[in-house]
Amino acid sequence: MLAYSVKIATRSLMRNKMISALMVVALAIGIGAAMTTLTLSRALSGDPLPGRSDGIFRVQLDAEPMRGHVAGGEPTKYLTRRDAEQLLAENRADEQAVMAAGVVGIEHPRIATGVAISAARYTSSGVFRMFAPPFLYGGGWGTAEDDARSRVTVISRKLNDRLFGGANSIGEILSLDGQSFRVIGVFDDWRPVPRFYDLSGDPFAEPEAVFMPYATAVDLELKPNGSTVCWGDVDALAGGAIAPNAPCAWLQYWVQLQPSQKRDYHLYLEKYSDQQRADGRFWRPANVRLRDVNEWIEFNKVVPNEVRMQTWIALGFLAVCLANSISLLLAKSLQQSGEVGLRRALGATRRQILMHSMVEVGMIGACGGLLGLLLTLIGLWVVRQQPDRYAQLAQLDAGMFAATFMLALAASAMVGLLPAWRAMQVEPALRIRAS
Incomplete structure (x- = not known):
């Protein structure tokens, strides 16, 4: 079943290359900006004596x-x-x-x-x-x-x-x-x-x-x-x-x-x-x-105010990127409504439709995470070029490396829930007639 869902998701992504690429890029930019500022904020506000x-x-x-x-x-x-x-x-x-x-x-x-x-x-x-x-x-x-x-x-x-x-x-x-x-x-x-x-x-x-x-x-x-x-x-x-x-x-x-x-x-x-x-x-x-x-x-307010402000701005920017991705995915799901209706008419259950949709957004999230990781590394390199001494602490450790992919998957799941829910709610006959 999973292999079949991956096959359908791949076909869907390749059929709408431009929309798929825009979703991956939007997700990656949001993740890159958020993880860059979160990594710097974590480095500056961490516990200097863990356990003590x-x-x-x-x-x-x-x-x-x-x-x-x-x-x-x-x-x-x-x-x-x-x-x-x-x-x-x-x-x-x-x-x-x-x-x-x-x-x-x-x-x-x-x-x-x-x-x-x-x-x-x-x-x-x-x-x-x-x-x-x-x-x-x-x-x-x-x-x-x-x-x-x-x-x-x-x-x-x-x-x-x-x-x-x-x-x-x-x-x-x-x-x-x-x-x-x-x-x-x-x-x-x-x-x-x-x-x-x-x-x-x-x-x-x-x-x-x-x-x-x-x-x-x-x-x-x-x-x-x-x-x-x-x-x-x-x-x-x-x-x-x-x-x-x-x-x-x-x-x-x-x-x-x-x-x-x-x-x-x-x-x-x-x-x-x-x-x-x-x-x-x-x-x-x-x-x-x-x-x-x-x-x-x-x-003593050790974390500079500009770092705090940049973190909130980056998280807001990530929210905007997620909203844009949801809009793109909704538009894409409307284009594929006839195909979804046909699959429902042929016996696909609501659960299977949901699974197909979530596998697709999972693939988008994985691609967005990889590109977001690259953008995070570039962003941290740019931060380290700044004259501030604390800028040299902007290093991506294993924890933040893992967090990047967790954020990508969580963000893609948030992006895909509404379109997937809408896809699984429609009646097959109405979709076939509309197509």
Whole structure:
């Protein structure tokens, strides 16, 4: 029966080549536009820590003065040095990490210019246990290195390839800002998208090439290279905005909690804020936030507005293409009404007519899917030519490859249902008389 339906569908498609081609092209263009934008949107808004993101939270406290205070308003995104170090010392979470962006000068014989400027991350050892980045060689440092302010570093695979030719560099000495650091780990290919742990700059940038202990960076007075919010005079302070008691927030703070611990930790932060207010450090009522990774990404509106808008436009365009395909298929079914009536008169059941029609639209969907896949690949290539950094993430993976064909088949089924229903509803005698 299926073979017979395929034979009839092929004959029908070949008899009306122009209409069949227009339906395939309309379907392919709609699918190509939709899948291009959906692929890009999925790449930009995916979960950067699959299986872990709902247990890792960004901490916010409100340490600013009463000036400009709005009850229940959003607190600053960063913590002061005193608060971050105090929370780290009290150690109330399963895991925790303080961090800040930085810049270091790297000296190495393989650097032609003598010194290369590289982005760095000053952080504590909990980052490796929380984010679980893969390692090519070695691993991260531990709390002992944090406490000892050890001069150790973890570097990216790309930097390891540049300086050590990809060889195992564990134990090698690297000069960072004129200070000797021992390499203890090399990341494997690791690029969380978006770069959730620091969205203050480019959220789609690669992770920093150099990670070092936060306590060591503070000890060496290495300057941070991120956003800083100050609400008091820091010019007279030794160390400026990053001094231990400076009225400035510049540190990011992440914790890992079990679902049952979130409420208790939130209460702990409120009590901490109340205590700081009693001590005269905080002015505002307790106002804390705990957002998990995906909530933090959503709050910061990481996906560019133009990508969201283009996605909706493309889906609307797909709907228009489907409507045009339905019109073409209806026109085609009217042309073939006499043939359908004759087959019904010769004994074909409504179910068989429906099957013949759906096989035909299935073939159209398969052809439209193949052409739509080609148009999707071309569309993604065009996107990657754009200067935006996130454009380089427009890659078709296996999941979206399969989704392209699923969308093509689903779209063709939607296109074919109405014409097939109309074809199976008419009376054979009326069709034969009309023909």
